[in-house]
Amino acid sequence: MELAGIQGLKGTVSVPGDKSISHRCIMFGSIANGTTEIHNFLKGADCLATIRCFQSMGINIEETDHTITVHGKGLHGLSAPLNILDVGNSGTTTRLLSGILAGQKFESKLSGDESLNSRPMKRIIEPLTMMGANISSILRNGCAPLYIAPGNLHGIHYDSPVSSAQVKSCILLAGLYAEGETSVTEPSLSRNHTELMLKEFGADIRTLHSLSGTEATAYIKPYPKLYGQKIVVPGDISSAAYFIAAGLIVPDSEILIEHVGINPTRSGILKVCEDMGGDITLLNESEAGEKIADILVRTSSLHGITIEGDIIPTLIDEIPIIAVMAAVADGTTVIKDAAELKVKETDRIETVTDNLKAMGCNVTPTEDGMIITGGTLHGASIHTLLDHRIAMAFSIAALVADGTTKILDSKCVDVSYPTFYDTFEQLL
């Protein structure tokens, strides 16, 4: 994909359904009783991998243009897959599915692409093992492929060293099949879609927040009767983030993004944009399980800020595009406490800083983030390393750079946003 500088992005767009929520609809719908009807499901490669995994465990999932229907078989209705479960590029599929598989009475193996199979799985193997699960890394390197055999699970309390919704959700899902209550404390609250949605399906699940610090603990009781639901998936704020940034940094722009999920555990990007001086307004706010709003952005002159602490888990996937905004803002932006970036689809401290440097930006990688001083960007060849968020973030950088920017392997946007470049064209 080749892109060049542009002015005046104008119009109203909507973005595809939320990736995290789409995964969970399929998973919870499969282990619930009855039918789950899903609207605005994200048909990106990651969520399609989740569908395929559950289909190969005997779940009937029907796809039409507008609706996905999951015919759930209850907590114990999955059947042994005949082949290795292919999780593709998806960390969410791998970690959440492992929690469910740990509670099954059959053996399974799961494996993904090269990037997925190099991401850390010890973070789920350890707590699942504490619960009595039989789970191992087949190559004994702490990564997928994973082998999971039946085990007798018991509830634990787990103090997670990281604020990770994937780790938390994995343990809570295993907790559905464990004797006694299971609880997970995380240093600060990560996205809580599992807690919100499992409750809607009928699970006995609650969250308590520490009074003195930022810690949050989720508790779940085993063996609930889960019931199929009708779910309208909100637009993905992580996908909206690219158009929010474009609206703020491309001269003479005004963009309205409709029906975006603004769950507070996901919407740190909005606060960051405001703190940087962005003209951003929420319209038509409503709540049905998850909060949603329309987001209006207008071109603004941005300034550098420090981004650190509790807000990091609420914007972890948006750091590549925040870094792009910082690269054209006035002054210096410091991003700290974000070491988790190193274990995403790529090491995003490296992929973001290497590509920003290629565009002429003054940026320094650090152990847990980066320091970026704003200036002028120049067209370059962007090495996405097949990371969808790098492809999209640098496509927006290209719009404010001198000359032409080439996004290598731009097709990787399929992972979370197959129609990304089509949405973009609606604004020209």
Ligand code: S3P
């Ligand atoms: C996700 C959680 C986050 C996020 C990922 C999706 C989820 O990962 O980066 O894109 O759906 O639970 P961690 O929970 O590991 O930080």
